[in-house]
Amino acid sequence: MLDRHSLFWKLAILLVGFCLLMIGLSYTWGRHMETQNAFLSEPARQALRGYASEAEQAWRSGGRAGLDQWVAAMHQRERGWVGVLDINLRPLDSATLNPQIMQRLTRLRGVDWPMSRRSVDQPWVRIPFPGAPEQGMLVIELPPRFNPDQHRLLWRIVTNGIIPGLFTLLLCVGLYRMLIVPLNQLREQANAWRADQLSARLDSRTIARHDELGELARAFDQMAERLQGTVALQQQLLRDLSHEMRTPLSRLRVACDGETDLRRLRERLTREVDCMQQLVEDTLQLAWQDAERAPMNLEPIEVQALWELLAENASYESGWSPARLRCEVPDDCWVQGNLNHLAQALENMLRNAIRHSPAEGVVRLGGQREGSYWWLWLEDEGGGVAEEDLERIFAPFSRLDGSRPGDGGFGLGLSIARSAIQRQGGTLWAQNGKRGLRLWMRLPLHVPASSRVNPLPQVQHYI
Secondary structure, eight states: OOOTTOHHHHHHHHHHHHHHHHHHHHHHHHHHHHHHTTSOOHHHHHHHHHHHHHHHHHHHHHHHHHHHHHHHHHHHHSOSOEEEEOTTSOBSSSOOOOHHHHHHHTTOEETTSOOOSSOSSOOEEEEEOSSOTTTOEEEEEOOGGGOTTTTHHHHHHIIIIIHHHHHHHHHHHHHIIIIIHHHHHHHHHHHHHHTTOTTOOOOHHHHTOOSHHHHHHHHHHHHHHHHHHHHHHHHHHHHHHHHHHHHHHHHHHHHHHHOOOHHHHHHHHHHHHHHHHHHHHHHHHHHHHHHOOSOOOOEEEEHHHHHHHHHHHHHHHHOOOGGGEEEOSOTTOEEEEOHHHHHHHHHHHHHHHHHTSOTTOOEEEEEEEETTEEEEEEEOSSOOOOGGGTTGGGSTTOOOTTTSSOOOSOSOHHHHHHHHHHHTTOEEEEEEOSSSEEEEEEEEBOOOOSSOOOOHHHHHHHO
16 A cells, blocks of 8 residues: 555656646647747838838829839839738729739738738738828738748747757656665665675665655665674674683693593583583574574463473572572463573573572562563572673673672673563563662563463473
């Protein structure tokens, strides 16, 4: 369905307006030029009036004989019929009028009249005597040099060719600026990507357009930002991974060179290999989550059941008693999300909370419903972090040494958790609570149906 900002309407208005302009211009300007070219020029009118004045003077000075001499002289000056008549169309000279001439005399035209182009012959023009118009007039076949349409072909070329051509050129310029210029910018940006210039962006005027080209430009810019962020993240992960791998590899080299106890060497090798394997797996998981953009399958998830299974596994791994992992969310807390990704995010957050909690600390999961979302929080008793570091803890390989008690991990758990939460339409951020760090999650609400499907088998499959 076309909206009111569609490029179709712009093109339709432009083309319809151009066609109406051309029709109106051709009609009005063409008729104007046709009318103007139908009248005698002012020099031609003055020359014809001068002939009439000469005829009147010859009639007054010499009578019929004088007119005969003047008419004979006029035949030498102008080709065509020349006569001097009274107001009743009777000759004042000695000429005789045959029926053909009399017929032509019925179609006389004044010097101020438009000259007809319908006749093949030259029009006959009558010019009254300037001093005594009621006594006589000069009738003359219009000399060809006085024809008003001598430049008719030129005006037709200008009116029907040059002017429409100029307006068509302006139309082409407008279409080029409307269509081709944004496409050229898109091509330049694509060429910049090919040259590894991922920071290139389109002109703000192109992005601000509300038509299809504006949507395409915004999609290009979003794709450029996405591509630049992905490449930057992958490069950063490679740099961080290579840096993190140097430490266990160095310890392995030292152990292989200096350790003599095979049992202790085997334990050291196993520990360092497990460390590197976990590091590589977490890095690949974060990179995959950033690159994977396929639609995620969402399903209803009961948060309490998911927490019970994750708390049981965390208690087994850390040696904590289940009583220290408390779930305070309501029984009707059901969210819409992807089970495996939400379980992975909660597991990473829970491990991070256990790692940074004191010896007898407690980790709590709480939540409340607000509109169509559930606000969940996971809080530990580790003392929190500095306010300026609340966002930095979600950066890959970020470890705030000395800011919280305890150590361990590679700084990837919260990065993976945030990426997993965002991929299923939620958000994750950090805030200092009363006892320690509080991680907030905002997830879409799901109202469970009467027949709920137990998510525990799927969680067990993930775990």
